[in-house]
Amino acid sequence: MTLALAVAVAALALLPLGYIAWYCVDLGWAGIRELVLRPRVGELLWNTVRLVAGTVLVCAVLGLGAAWLVERTSVPGRRVWHVLLVAPLAVPAFVNSYAWVSLLPGLDTYAGALLVVSLSYFPFVYLPLAAAFRGLDPALEETARGLGLSTWSVFLRVQLPQLRVALLGGSLLVALHLLAEFGALQMLRYPTFTTAIYDQYRATFNGPGATMLAGVLVVLCLVLLLAEIRLRGHRGYARAGRGAPRPVRPVRLGRLTPPALGGLAVLVGLSLVVPLGSLGYWVARGAGAALDGAALLTTTGTTLALAAVAAALTTAMALPTGWLAVRARGRVSTLLERSTYVGSSVPGIVVGLALVTLSIRATPWLYQTVPVLLVAYAILFLPRAIVTVRSAVEQSPALYDDVAASLGASAPARLRRVTLPLLAPGIGAGAALVFLAVVTELTATLLLAPTGTTTLATAFWSASSALDYGAAAPYAVVMVLLSAPATVLLSRDARRGLTP
Amino acid sequence: MSSLTVTGLTKAFGATPVLRGVDLHVPTGTLTALLGPSGCGKTTLLRLVAGFDDPDSGTVAVGDRVVAGGPGRGVPARRRGIGFVPQEGGLFPHLTVAGNIGFGLPRHERRDGGRIRSLLEIVGLDAALAARSPHQLSGGQQQRVALARALAPAPSLVLLDEPFSSLDAALREETRAAVATALDATGATAVLVTHDQAEALSMADQVAVLREGRLVQLTDPQTLYRSPQDLDVATFVGEAVVLTADLRAGTAHCALGPVPVDGAPADGPARVLLRPEQLRLSAPGPVPGELLALVGAVDFYGHDARVGLTLPDGTAVTARLDGADLPAAGAQVAVTVRGSALAFPTSVGTGQPTSVPA
The missing domain is CATH 1.10.3720.10 (MetI-like)
Known part of the structure; x- marks a missing residue:
């Protein structure tokens, strides 16, 4: 069951990559040569x-x-x-x-x-x-x-x-x-x-x-x-596991x-100062003229809602993979985990392109809808959720499950009373990371957002592309403010990378 | 409370056999210690009984009810009614002490403060601890809460997996006593896994010695110590003095002189077992035929002491004395043997004893 879910998640993550590969095969060597060389x-x-x-x-x-x-x-x-x-x-x-x-x-x-x-x-x-x-x-x-x-x-x-x-x-x-x-x-x-x-x-x-x-x-x-x-x-x-056994004597810089x-x-x-200063400058210049408070509010609301749903979805998808990576260590679980990393290393523009084409061909009723956009976010940001879920599972050994079973708890009861409460902090951290990444996602959103749906990033983008710097600035300010907590997380856990 | 009966239990992990046909019976209301060196399969046996793993063959029965290896699928752990106390307590970190103890109770009983209090009392803990978090407890307290949690749903059997190994010496004694009292008070049938022979001998009604996935000996602690199945078991359950000897008419002639032997062993070469506390030391006197030895290292423990001796033929043996009157290193002492020795065939290790255990 868990395995089947993890396989489905890995398959989804590899979808854009698979699309590109399939397209290349379909085109044939001559076609590739003509287009690439x-x-x-x-x-x-x-x-x-x-x-x-x-x-x-x-x-x-x-x-x-x-x-x-x-x-x-x-x-x-x-x-x-x-x-x-x-x-x-x-x-x-x-x-x-x-x-x-x-x-x-x-x-x-x-x-x-x-x-x-x-x-x-x-x-x-x-x-x-x-x-x-x-x-x-x-x-x-x-x-x-x-x-x-x-x-x-x-x-x-x-x-x-x-x-x-x-x-x-x-x-x-x-x-x-x-x-x-x-x-x-x-x-x-x-x-x-x-x-x-x-x-x-x-x-x-x-x-x-x-x-x-x-x-x-x-x-x-x-x-x-x-x-x-x-x-x-x-x-x-x-x-950097052990930490220094005693304080380091810093090098004296002197003169x-x-x-x-x-x-x-x-x-x-x-x-830091130049970008923030520039933002401040444009906010000040645009303040009198063009700041549309209502639009900013709606866009912020849309972005937050999208990010919240994407965070919930992505974290839920990360659960089976992160669980298996710890509880069923082996080639299969490593392969599944790596698949999601490989899938996510594909640039947002490629994920967007692949999903646009696939949704037009295979599921036209889904083209330009929110679900496709959410799938794109999930593919792009799955590793962030998996890394945190995985370390949370490592914190809660299988022993607790055994003890709960010996006390008469059924599998669903064990999940509800033991496993989920223990995983909650890790799941929350993973969801927060995904949330913050979605808030500033631009590329895939540009390609996939339904007509009429604007996020902070796309609203900022259309204003600044039209060289309306004053109108763009407030959206940027909101994004920077929302990203600040992620920065705090990152400065604490310095060793986070693409793959754990 | 019910008895536990295990028959012909085998289990392998991949190509490595861990249990090779174990038979074990634990009578109702008694405590059995599973004793063995690490890697002998004792924890695996416990997990099979608890239902966390399935055996390859053999059966597990609680009372008359076959829970594993019977026809059809095994009974899942949650329906076996077997309490489990893991090595380091394994208290749920997100629940309070009361939440942990009440975990296995039906919903309406979980909020019953009286029930939690009486369980805390059984394991000898103050009711004020009920609101604490597990990380605010000492190791011994965590173990006791884990026992209370296991006892709460009135299981037919309680399994304890090396529950005292992570505690320091003083706390271990105290926790052991509290656990023994609690098990007695509830009349629980219990299986205790341990690699500490003192713990097994002092707590258990019967001890099952496991070696390389087989049950070597199942008997009460005194018989185990006095009449071990073979020399391996003998040295595992306690300190031993093992000497080569020549058996003639019920007497072993060895480096300690003639020593009477238990039972009626056949004459010929043999190895004999004595316990260090059977050796008595005295000041050398003008007694003819006296056995003199040279005192080597003296390890003083307070309540008693271990004295290394070199016998006239160069054999090194150990004596255990009470701490009151100790010889000095380098002194000459006279050695006498109290009681009798147990003889084993000379083939080293796992042979059967030639004497019939009493």
């Missing part, structure tokens, strides 16, 4: 690859430097800096992009795109690295110092090798997110696969061209995901303190 695809590939490579590099340097300063040096106000360095995650990338481009319209270049997405994504590297630094055993550094190594050599020869897994994991996360990024890059008019798929979809509705571009994008994602799964398979010594503070200030200024 052309200069336009090469151009997009080059754009995508150089943006991903550049962003990963910038994020790695920023994340590493910031994590080292905050966790290992005497820089003043380390706790405050930690929160400020995680806070950019509360600003969705497409809002950040809007904030910059509305102030500096000249940012629609490679350098501009690199700057904006790096500022949005560097916390993905900073967070695991900060946790890894915290988990390093200071005894190793002291030993190295005792052997006569300088601070720089200690970092290079002792710390960096131990941070490798955290650094690579964070970088892969940045790359995967960037491959799926649509809003920020469209706003910057930087053409990559996602924006090209969207434009094709807009122009020809469902040309094979868009689907083939999606196919190439999916292949890129799968390569990265495979790397991530392998990396997590043996994350070994970088785990270097002002430059270090300056660097952190610039980073926080660019990644």
Whole structure:
């Protein structure tokens, strides 16, 4: 029963991927070659690859430097800096992009795109690295110092090798997110696969061209995901489990303190103060003229309702998979769990495209309805729910079930009186994560939302696409406010990744 | 309360056999200890009896009712009426003490404060604990609440899975006594799994020794200690002095001199078993034929002490003495044997005793 449900969930999660694969087979090799091997695809590939490579590099340097300063040096106000360095995650990338481009319209270049997405994504590297630094055993550094190594050599020869897994994991996360990024890059008019798929979809509705571009994008994602799964398979010594046995003696910065503070200030200024300031500026400018309070309220209501239903649905779907992953460990349950991760690594634009086409062909009565949109949310955000449900199940061993049975409780009674109360906190946390992700989801919503249904993200998008920055700002402010709690969750559980 | 009868029970996990045909009878109202080293299958046996797992073959009967291995499907755990006390208590963390104890009661009785109070009283706990959460209790209190919870629905049988192993020494004694009293007071039939032989010998009416998935010996504690089935059981249930000997006309001639042997063993080479407390030490005097030994290490425990001795032929043995009058290390002492020895064939390990146990 549970197994059947988990299989159904995995099958649903793999639906978009399966659609792309089926389409490719259907098209045949000649068709694929004709559509994929052309200069336009090469151009997009080059754009995508150089943006991903550049962003990963910038994020790695920023994340590493910031994590080292905050966790290992005497820089003043380390706790405050930690929160400020995680806070950019509360600003969705497409809002950040809007904030910059509305102030500096000249940012629609490679350098501009690199700057904006790096500022949005560097916390993905900073967070695991900060946790890894915290988990390093200071005894190793002291030993190295005792052997006569300088601070720089200690970092290079002792710390960096131990941070490798955290650094690579964070970088892969940045790359995967960037491959799926649509809003920020469209706003910057930087053409990559996602924006090209969207434009094709807009122009020809469902040309094979868009689907083939999606196919190439999916292949890129799968390569990265495979790397991530392998990396997590043996994350070994970088785990921050034990914690430091005694407080670390921070590196004295001395005369270097002002430059270090300056660097952190610039980073926080660019990644947090500029977008928030820009939002404030546009809210102030638009306040007199165009703020439609009623529309904002309705849109917020719609978004919250959608997010609540999606959170409930996704968490319910996560239950069988998360349960089996703990209670029936084995190849089948691992395969089912991984399937949902693989399915969710598909960018939102591809999920949207696949569901549009499938619903038109197979279930026309469902096309452009809320259920399809909810399915898209579930596919995209299942891992967030599964990860939390799974750890909750790990907290409630099968023993409780046995004891309850020996006391005469039937299976439904055990579920109601023991299992659900024990899982409730984990289920709640998973639902909250999904809820917050849905609130700022843009891409799939753009493609799948029924006509007339606007969410905060799509309302913001249509206003800012029309260059009506003042009208867009209030929606962005509400999204940032709603995302803030997720940021708090993330800054606590720093090791959360795509796969647990 | 009912008796428990297990016949020919087998269970394998994959290709690994865990139980290889176990027969066990627990009479009504008695406490049986399942004793064995870890990995001998005792917890598996308990889970099969409780109904958490199904046996490969064999039957489990509570009273006259076959609950597993009979015709048709086994009775599910929740219909067996068997109480279960897991290793660390296993109290539901989301319920209070009262909620835990009342879990197995019918709905209308759960709110009956008097019922909960009387159950707390049976296990020797203060009624004021009823509103506490499990994490606010000590380990021993958690175990007692777990027992009260298991006793609440008046089960026909109570199973206890190493309930005292996670407690420290002082608390263990106290909890053991409270549990024994509670089981006595309710007249419960109980099976206690343990790897601690002192616990098994002191608490149980009968002890079942399990080894490699087989029941080796089922008897009362005194018989088990005095007439173990074989040398393995002998050394497992207590400290032992095992010596090679030559049997002649009911007397074993060994490193300790001539020692009378129980029963009527055949003459010839054998191994004999003595318990360390059977060795008596005294100051060497001018007695002819006296056996002298050299005192090695003296481990002092307060109430008694263990003294290592080297016999004239170089054999090392251990004596257990009360703590009042101890020899010094390096001293010469005279050794005498109190009581008789038990003889086993020389084939090492699992042979049958040559004597007929009394």
